[in-house]
Amino acid sequence: MSAGFRHHHLLSIADLDQKDVNQILDAAELFIEVSRRPVRKVPTLRGKTVINMFFEASTRTRTSFELAGKRLSADVVNIAASSSSVSKGESLLDTCKTLEAMRPDLVVIRHPASGATQFVAKHVNCSVINGGDGAHEHPTQALLDAFAIRKALGTLSGLKVAICGDITHSRVARSNAALLKLFGSEVRFCAPHTLMPRDVERLGVKVHHDLATALSGADVIMLLRLQRERIEGPLVPSLREYARKFGVSARHLEQASPRAIVMHPGPMNRGVEIHPALADSERSVILDQVEAGVAVRMAVLYLLAKEVRAQTPTAAVSDGA
């Protein structure tokens, strides 16, 4: 019997070590298989309640968490901020206290403010999962990306990973950089000066402003969308100009490693950061990322929902019968 998962919350990749990440990814392997069966459901979290609280628009992350909970037989409730008491002026803390009084086991929170999930986790007893907070972290996205990378390339160590696009507004870039650095891979950020955060060196990544050098020898090319809804003022001259300098197409892969894979957390802007043909090419693992998303979130819900009791050796042996 393996040791228990030692975390009560999943708030940030920075809280995890290699062993934690491997434990989540190994459990996700089980759930990939479940999601491919005729009956895509296991009874594991029967009687547990998961609340998805989304203070920010999201389709794929919310759907992915919802399916993950349902495939584990948990009861899943979705709350969108626009329809909740938030629009009636309730504070985040009051909203969470109210929800906690309904005794959920797990709460998934997406919030536009960085650090919002940490704040909530300090004030509630149930497990909190960060479903993306501002420009801070999106840990389950980094975990599912790691799952897809491990599946395609067999390892998370010693890789050269280029993350290209709107880095400033990207929690995905931050979480991915933290996870890949944890396994000793080289992480490169590539963006125009206006889309590169000022304190970026602190993350221990290599900074590039030219696509050709960033992609040279890269094993993984991760593209990010221009988050136009978060951009205030003219950070890029025009989409066409941006696409010409930072859009990746098949011809850019010539500089990359011959086994290089192309990833995108979605939603994609075809023809802007990624050439349409590249998104559909055999190098692209974009749909594998989506499939991994449900499995990895099942693994996270499963591991966090557990209360591992200490087992006596007698019990551990005789339950094999």
Added chain:
Amino acid sequence: MRPVNANRELVLDAESVVRIIRRMASEIVERTRGCTRLGLVGIQRGGTPIAARLAEEIERVEHAAVPVGTLDITLYRDDAASTLPDPKVGPSRIEWEIEGSDVVLVDDVLHTGRTVRAAIDCLLDYGRPRRIWLAALCDRGGRQLPIAADFVGRTFDVPVSSVLEVSAEGGTQDGAWLTAWPRPSGGST
């Protein structure tokens, strides 16, 4: 944690395991009437090598290949909320259409019956077999659910406080060992 005075006794040797598997294979052939639409499914981890050996034996006698699969029942256990997956257990793998077929579930030790209950639930999520049979290399009694095996290798009367270990990977190290644990003081079993 094993007490120094624990007595570990060999109750089944490797040769006996070979003979038992041979006999169980022919019983399976006989009772499933020639193994048309038959598949064997080993419960991980102990049942997997036994299922493979039974299939080999059936193939040798009947000259017909029998599909073999494996089930990981971790997610179906009634104590699933308090246990974690064994990292050595791989995912379930059943690569044939079990709808309408005969499936023999195979395990090394049949004890409380809870593992078998979980395995049946898990198997039904892959389809609706015509019939599910149960084969166990060792039956040590102590059932907590109304479950019985159709094919039994050897029956042992084992007190709850004792441990029955089985190895049936196929080799000279195979066998079954019984370790008597001192009864907990005041306990009545």
